[in-house]
Amino acid sequence: MARPEPAAVSRVGIVGAGTIGGGWALHFLRHGKDVVVFDPGPQSADALGRMVDRAWPVMEELGLAPGADPGRLRVVSSLEEVLADAQVVQESTPDNLAVKVKLFAEMDAIVAPDVPIVSSTSGFAMTDIQVDCKFPGRTVVGHPFNPPYLMPLVEVVGGARSDAEVVDWTAAFYAATGKRVITMRREVPGFIANRLQGAMRAEALHMIDAGEATVEEIDIAVSNGPGLRWAIMGPLMIQHLAGGEGGIVHSLDGYLKLALKEPRTRLRPPEISDELREALVAGCTREAAGRSVAEIARERDTCLVAILKALESCRSGGEGGS
Amino acid sequence: MARPEPAAVSRVGIVGAGTIGGGWALHFLRHGKDVVVFDPGPQSADALGRMVDRAWPVMEELGLAPGADPGRLRVVSSLEEVLADAQVVQESTPDNLAVKVKLFAEMDAIVAPDVPIVSSTSGFAMTDIQVDCKFPGRTVVGHPFNPPYLMPLVEVVGGARSDAEVVDWTAAFYAATGKRVITMRREVPGFIANRLQGAMRAEALHMIDAGEATVEEIDIAVSNGPGLRWAIMGPLMIQHLAGGEGGIVHSLDGYLKLALKEPRTRLRPPEISDELREALVAGCTREAAGRSVAEIARERDTCLVAILKALESCRSGGEGGS
Numbered sequence: 264m265a266r267p268e269p270a271a272v273s274r275v276g277i278v279g280a281g282t283i284g285g286g287w288a289l290h291f292l293r294h295g296k297d298v299v300v301f302d303p304g305p306q307s308a309d310a311l312g313r314m315v316d317r318a319w320p321v322m323e324e325l326g327l328a329p330g331a332d333p334g335r336l337r338v339v340s341s342l343e344e345v346l347a348d349a350q351v352v353q354e355s356t357p358d359n360l361a362v363k364v365k366l367f368a369e370m371d372a373i374v375a376p377d378v379p380i381v382s383s384t385s386g387f388a389m390t391d392i393q394v395d396c397k398f399p400g401r402t403v404v405g406h407p408f409n410p411p412y413l414m415p416l417v418e419v420v421g422g423a424r425s426d427a428e429v430v431d432w433t434a435a436f437y438a439a440t441g442k443r444v445i446t447m448r449r450e451v452p453g454f455i456a457n458r459l460q461g462a463m464r465a466e467a468l469h470m471i472d473a474g475e476a477t478v479e480e481i482d483i484a485v486s487n488g489p490g491l492r493w494a495i496m497g498p499l500m501i502q503h504l505a506g507g508e509g510g511i512v513h514s515l516d517g518y519l520k521l522a523l524k525e526p527r528t529r530l531r532p533p534e535i536s537d538e539l540r541e542a543l544v545a546g547c548t549r550e551a552a553g554r555s556v557a558e559i560a561r562e563r564d565t566c567l568v569a570i571l572k573a574l575e576s577c578r579s580g581g582e583g584g585s
Numbered sequence: 586m587a588r589p590e591p592a593a594v595s596r597v598g599i600v601g602a603g604t605i606g607g608g609w610a611l612h613f614l615r616h617g618k619d620v621v622v623f624d625p626g627p628q629s630a631d632a633l634g635r636m637v638d639r640a641w642p643v644m645e646e647l648g649l650a651p652g653a654d655p656g657r658l659r660v661v662s663s664l665e666e667v668l669a670d671a672q673v674v675q676e677s678t679p680d681n682l683a684v685k686v687k688l689f690a691e692m693d694a695i696v697a698p699d700v701p702i703v704s705s706t707s708g709f710a711m712t713d714i715q716v717d718c719k720f721p722g723r724t725v726v727g728h729p730f731n732p733p734y735l736m737p738l739v740e741v742v743g744g745a746r747s748d749a750e751v752v753d754w755t756a757a758f759y760a761a762t763g764k765r766v767i768t769m770r771r772e773v774p775g776f777i778a779n780r781l782q783g784a785m786r787a788e789a790l791h792m793i794d795a796g797e798a799t800v801e802e803i804d805i806a807v808s809n810g811p812g813l814r815w816a817i818m819g820p821l822m823i824q825h826l827a828g829g830e831g832g833i834v835h836s837l838d839g840y841l842k843l844a845l846k847e848p849r850t851r852l853r854p855p856e857i858s859d860e861l862r863e864a865l866v867a868g869c870t871r872e873a874a875g876r877s878v879a880e881i882a883r884e885r886d887t888c889l890v891a892i893l894k895a896l897e898s899c900r901s902g903g904e905g906g907s
Contacts, residue, residue, distance in 0.1 A: 281829070282829055317883070318886065321886055321887075321890055324890060325890060325893070357839070358840070358843060385840075386843075386847070386849045408810045408811065408814075409826075409827065410882075410885075410886065410889075413886060413889045413890065413893070414809070414810060414813060414814075414889075415809040415810075415813075415893075416805070416806060416809040416810035418806070443805060443809040445802050445805055445806055447798070447802070449796070449797060451792070451797045451798070452847070452849045453849025453850065455792070455797075455798045455802055455803060455806040456806040456807065456810040456811055457849055458788055458792065458849050458850045459785050459788055459789060459803065459806065459807060459811070459850075460785070460811045460820065461788075461844060461848070461849050461850035461852075461854075462784045462785050462787065462788035462850040462851065462852045463781050463782070463784050463785040463820060464820050464824070464844075464854065465784065465844075465848070465850060465852040465853065465854040465855075466780055466781055466783075466784035466852060467781060467820050467821065468854045468855050468857075468861070468865075469854070469855050470773070470777070470780065470781075471861060471864055471865065471868075472855045472858070472860075472861045472864075474771070475771060475773045475777075476769070476773070476777045477864075477868055478821045478864065478865060478867075478868020478869060478871075478872065479868055479871060479872055480767050480769070480777055481777060481781065481819055481820065481821055482818060482819025482820070482821050482822050482872060483738070483765060483767055483819065484738060484740070484767060484777040484778040484781065484819070485778065485781060485815050485819040485820060486815060486816065486817060486818050486819050487736070487737040487738040487765040488730045488736060488737075488738035488778040489730065489778055489781070489782045489815070490812065490814075490815030490816045490817075490819070491736060491737075491815075491816045492730075492736075492812075493807050493808060493811070493812030493813075493815055493816070494808065494812045494813045494815070494816035494892055494896070495808060495812075495896070496804060496808050497803055497804025497805065497806065497807040497808050497812070498782065498785060498786050498789050498803065498804070498807060499789065499800045499803055499804050500804050502786070504731075505731065507603070507604055517679070518680070518707075521680060521708075522783060522786075522787075525708070525774065526783070526787070527708045527774045527775025527779055527780050527783050528775065528779075528780045528781075528783035528784040528787060528852075529784065529852055530783075530784045530787040530788060530850075530851055530852040531787065532783075532786065532787040532790045532791070533787075533790050533791050533794040535790075536794070538794075539790065539793060539794045542793055542794075542799075542800065543790075543793065543800060545800075546793075546799060546800020546801055547800060549800075549801060550800065550801055550804060560732075561639070562899075562900070563732075564640065564643055564732065564735060565643075565899045566895070566896060566899045566900065567732075567735045567736075568643055568646060568647060568735065568899075569895035569896070569898065569899040570816055570892055570895050570896070571647070571735070571737075572895070573888070573891035573892050573894070573895040574816070574817070574888060574891070574892070576891065577884075577887045577888045577890075577891040578884070578888065
C-alpha cells in the first residue's frame with residue numbers, strides 16, 4: 264500500500280474553503296504540511312488568505328511544528344489540481360447529502376484508490392455518502408469542531424463499505440497532529456457531540472418558544488454555569504462528582520432517580536436498567552482511574568480557577584457574548 | 586423594613602452542610618461575612634471544617650474581601666441558633682419536596698418576617714415549597730451551581746406568593762458577592778441551566794443505553810468539543826457564529842433548518858415560527874452588541890487559546906476525567 268505512515272503525511276488536499284475547510288487548512292499548515300485547497304463553490308482565495316493571515320498569530324502562540332509556514336498554502340482552481348498530489352483529502356463543503364454523493368464519486372474517480380478521502384460532514388453517514396464510489400473503502404468521516412484550528416475533537420467513523428484499516432489510519436493521522444480523536448465503531452446520525460449539543464439546543468429553542476427563558480438568559484446560564492465545567496470534564500464525570508464520596512452510584516440513587524421521576528427537561532431520560540447502571544458505574548470507574556471523588560473535585564477546582572482567571576484576562580469588553 | 590441593603594449583609598445563616606451548603610459557606614466567608622451553619626441531617630461539623638480548610642487556598646487565590654476569615658464560620662446544633670441573627674438564610678438540604686415544605690414552615694415560624702429565606706433547590710418550585718409558610722413573601726429560590734464557591738451562576742426565582750421586592754433583593758445580594766445572577770420572572774421546573782444540561786444528559790444516557798457511545802466517548806466529546814466553547818459563550822451565540830458573516834439569520838436558513846428536517850438527537854426542536862425567529866435574531870443582535878461575527882469569533886479564539894493553555898497547565902495527570 265502506497266499510503267504513508269499517518270505521522271508522515273506531508274501533503275493534504277482540502278476541498279471546500281469555507282469556515283471549516285479554511286480552519287483545517289490552518290491546522291495542517293500549523294503542523295508543517297503542504298496544503299492545497301480548492302473550493303467548488305463561491306468561496307474565494309482572498310477570503311481564505313485573510314482568514315489565514317488573521318489566525319496565524321494564534322497558531323504561532325500555540326506553537327508551530329518544524330517547517331510550518333503559511334506560504335505552504337496553495338489555492339487551485341480545479342478538482343484535478345487539488346487532488347493531484349494529496350496523500351489525504353479532507354472534504355469540507357456545505358452539508359448537502361446529494362452534493363456530497365456526487366462530489367465523492369467525482370473525487371473517487373480521480374484519486375488513487377489508496378488515498379483516504381475524508382468528509383467533515385457534521386452529521387451525514389458515510390454509508391450514504393459513499394454510495395456512488397468505486398473505491399468506497401478509503402472513504403471515511405472525520406468530523407471536526409469549529410474552529411478546527413483550535414478545537415481538539417475529531418469524530419472518526421466509517422460507512423458500511425469503509426475499510427476498518429482506513430478508519431484507523433485516519434484516526435492516527437489526526438492524532439499525530441495533536442487532535443483528540445474518537446473512533447466510533449457504529450454510525451449514528453450526528454455522531455456524538457452534535458447529538459449532545461443538539462439536544463441542549465432543542466431544549467433551549469423550546470424554552471425560548473414557550474417564553475420560559477430569553478436568548479440572553481440561556482447563554483448566560485450555560486457560560487456561567489454548566490459550560491464552565493464541561494470545558495474540564497464531560498457530563499458523566501460531572502454526575503460522578505455530584506454523587507459526593509459515593510460517586511456515580513450515589514448519584515444514580517439520588518439525583519438521577521429524581522430526574523427520571525420528575526424530568527426537568529422535555530427529553531425524558533431512559534429507565535436505568537441493570538445493564539445501563541453497570542455501564543455507567545464501570546465507565547465512571549475507568550475514567551476516575553483510581554482517583555477518589557475528592558481528588559477529582561480538587562482537580563476540577565484547580566482547572567476552574569485557571570479557566571476563570573483565563574477568561575477574566577482574555578475578555579476585552581463585557582462578557583464576550585455570554 | 587429592617588432588611589439591610591443587599592451589599593451590607595454581614596451575617597448569613599446556612600441550613601444544610603453538605604456539598605452545596607458548605608460551598609455557600611466558603612463563598613460567603615470569602616466575601617467577608619459571618620457564616621453560621623446548621624445541618625439538620627448527618628453532615629458533621631468536622632467534614633465542613635475539612636472542606637473549608639481544603640478550599641481556602643483557592644479562595645485566597647481568587648481574592649478575599651476585606652475581613653474575610655475562615656474563623657468567622659460557626660457551626661451550631663439547632664435551627665434556632667442558626668436563624669438567631671441571620672440577615673438572610675440559605676437553605677441547602679437534599680432535594681426532597683416534603684422535607685423542604687416542613688423545614689420552610691419551621692424556619693418561617695422562627696425567623697423575623699422580613700428576613701429572606703432562600704432555597705438552593707435544584708429544581709422544585711418555590712410555589713410548592715412555601716405552601717405552609719405564614720410569611721411566604723420572603724421565600725425565594727436562589728439556585729447555585731456546584732461548587733458554589735467557584736461557579737458564578739445563581740438562578741433566582743420566586744413562587745406564587747413571593748414578593749417581587751424580595752426576589753430583587755436576593756438577586757442584588759448575590760450580585761454584590763460577585764455572582765452572575767439570572768432573575769427568572771416565571772417558575773419553570775429545573776429553572777434554566779438544569780433543564781439544558783438535563784436534556785444533554787438524557788441524550789447521553791440514551792446513547793449509552795442504545796450502545797451508540799460509551800461513557801468515556803461522551804465525556805471526551807463534550808470536554809474536547811462543545812464544552813470548550815460553552816465556557817466562553819452560550820449555545821445561541823455559538824449558533825450565531827456558526828452562520829458565518831450572516832450570523833443567526835444564515836444559521837436559521839441553513840443548519841437549523843436541517844436540524845429540524847433531520848433531527849440528530851432524540852429531542853426534536855420546535856418549528857421556527859416567525860415569533861421564534863424574531864426572538865432569536867433580536868436576542869443574538871442584543872448579545873452581539875454591535876460586534877460583527879468576525880469580531881466575536883476573534884474574541885472566541887483569544888479565549889479558547891487562553892482556556893486551552895490554562896487546561897494544559899492545570900491538569901496534573903492525563904485529562905482529569907475528560
